[in-house]
Amino acid sequence: MAATIVAVAACSPAQGPPDPEARTWIRNMWTGPAVLPQAEARPHPEGSLAVGAPRIMNRREARLGLTNPLEATAAVTAEGEALYATYCALCHGDAGTGDGDLASYYRRMPDLTAPHVLAYPDGFLYAIIREGGRNMPRLGDALSARERWALVHYLGTLAPPDAATEADSR
Numbered sequence: 001m002a003a004t005i006v007a008v009a010a011c012s013p014a015q016g017p018p019d020p021e022a023r024t025w026i027r028n029m030w031t032g033p034a035v036l037p038q039a040e041a042r043p044h045p046e047g048s049l050a051v052g053a054p055r056i057m058n059r060r061e062a063r064l065g066l067t068n069p070l071e072a073t074a075a076v077t078a079e080g081e082a083l084y085a086t087y088c089a090l091c092h093g094d095a096g097t098g099d100g101d102l103a104s105y106y107r108r109m110p111d112l113t114a115p116h117v118l119a120y121p122d123g124f125l126y127a128i129i130r131e132g133g134r135n136m137p138r139l140g141d142a143l144s145a146r147e148r149w150a151l152v153h154y155l156g157t158l159a160p161p162d163a164a165t166e167a168d169s170r
């Protein structure tokens, strides 16, 4: 008997006004609770930016507008060095000279000890790490802002091999 009723209810054509009594076990678009657009305030997803919050600067703006909030202490530089070994050395090489394990797969692997790179403003290096380049991957998703700034301090300590030898021989 119960089976017969279920079968009849399930097979009744969707014509005419639906009978809510016969369909209480179906959560469909007729009987489900209607939630109108924007009727319920939902919390913002974590990490989202509110409209009107500061915009993320592009590379050119970051070059001039961002300064390193971290002090270049030995601990911060050491943190940057460890991050460099994990995230950058495979391409740019242990000493930054562009001879990492993956370098041969690229047409050009920049030497981070080149004078023009050492002269880059902190904000510019920060934005390069965050966004990557044509071939360099963006590391903004892998590294926190603090880690990126620590890396920037470490990059500042890289020196061309010649300079290091000169300093050592003095």
Ligand code: HEC
Pocket: 084, 087, 088, 089, 090, 091, 092, 102, 106, 108, 109, 110, 111, 112, 117, 125, 128, 129, 132, 133, 134, 135, 136, 137, 139, 151, 155
């Ligand atoms: C998968 C390889 C790869 C990794 C990993 C990588 N880079 Fe790069 N990087 C490149 C390439 C290739 C370029 C040249 C620009 C381009 O083609 O994107 C570059 C360019 C740069 C430049 C600009 C050099 C110039 O002459 O203007 C800097 C600075 C830099 N990388 C720093 C880093 C730092 C710091 C890390 C680690 C957080 C890192 N890169 C990780 C491949 C890599």
